[in-house]
Amino acid sequence: MSALGHYLEEEGIATVAISLVREHTEAMKPPRALWVPFVLGRPFGIPNDAQFQRRVLLAALRLLEKPSGPVLEDFTEEAPAPTGDDAEAFVCPVSFAPTVAEGDVAAEFQREIAELSTWHELTMNRRGRTTATLSGLSIAEAAKFVSELSENDAIPSYRKDLDILPAVRLVCHDIRAYYLESVAAQPGAKAAAEAEEWFWTKTAAGKTMFRLRETCNASKNEELQRFGLRAVPTRFTPA
């Protein structure tokens, strides 16, 4: 982000950057930057709060009025937690009762997807959009592909014109997006960190992702090895 600030400014365009990691911005010294105390992924703090987003944006734009730089200022207002945004308020919207044979993770995975479908539809209707469409597969098809790949690293990509690495990234993106969009349908299910923890540690989808990571790490396929390095968020993997 900061590098783009240098490149654009050198080409004649004034820039101001939002900084999420102050240490990185201090190292790169872009012309103007506003550090914000928000989680990675939310540079304007909080969704659906226009006034808060406006304050962040204006604070950044005001740095364009500084006479000289580099400028690195702090935005010190914390992002307000949305109603119910705490660990206790997070409610998993489905029970995932154990109706399939224990150990049959692929079947559990498919059942979860079916059980979440109503919640996902509710979210789509409310937001008018979904971000779980990158692979072009249905979520059930995406889950089948990931389940099979997690047991057999020799299976081909689901599309002839797409290498295995982008293929697996796209389907994993869709699956995670589907689950997180689904849990957002229920009041109280707004805590991002808790939703992530639920996905990675409480679902058959998450279990499959960890299995996929092991398979990729053990694979001789270098593309899959690369995927395995970043298949699971750092905070859920041992140091």
Next chain:
Amino acid sequence: MVRLADLSETERKGMLGRIKELSGFNGAGAWITPPRLSDCRVAIVTTAGIHRHGDVPFTEGPAQADYRVIPGNTPAADITMSHNSINYDRTGFQQDINVVFPIDRLRELAAEKVIGGVADYHYSFMGALPAKALEPRGRALAGLLKKDKVDAVILTPV
């Protein structure tokens, strides 16, 4: 919040490890003084790896370091995200694109004449690449921004 002290040990090491990759910028670079804010036409350039549905995703290959064009009138429903990193929150973007791509907030500021205007086109890169990888396309972008009469850019990460 992203204070290193609040991250896990693994995440903190990862963040600190990246600092050495970011050297080579000494803060003595170019400085462009834009018109006053109320006259500034502003564009968004993000490294959030967002794009329109149907655009080539930011997955692998040469297109990883390219930008994707986001016309300013693109409906939110047509914008998705294919960033390679899984170590950041996506639920905010799933709820409201403005938490990453503040296009509605910019339009409001333009309507109130706080800023001079909003560009017709905005641009997205994927930030999970070495900083230098974005240089060729980043520099090329400046020409397009000038043709769109852009005075200033707000750069947004994830």
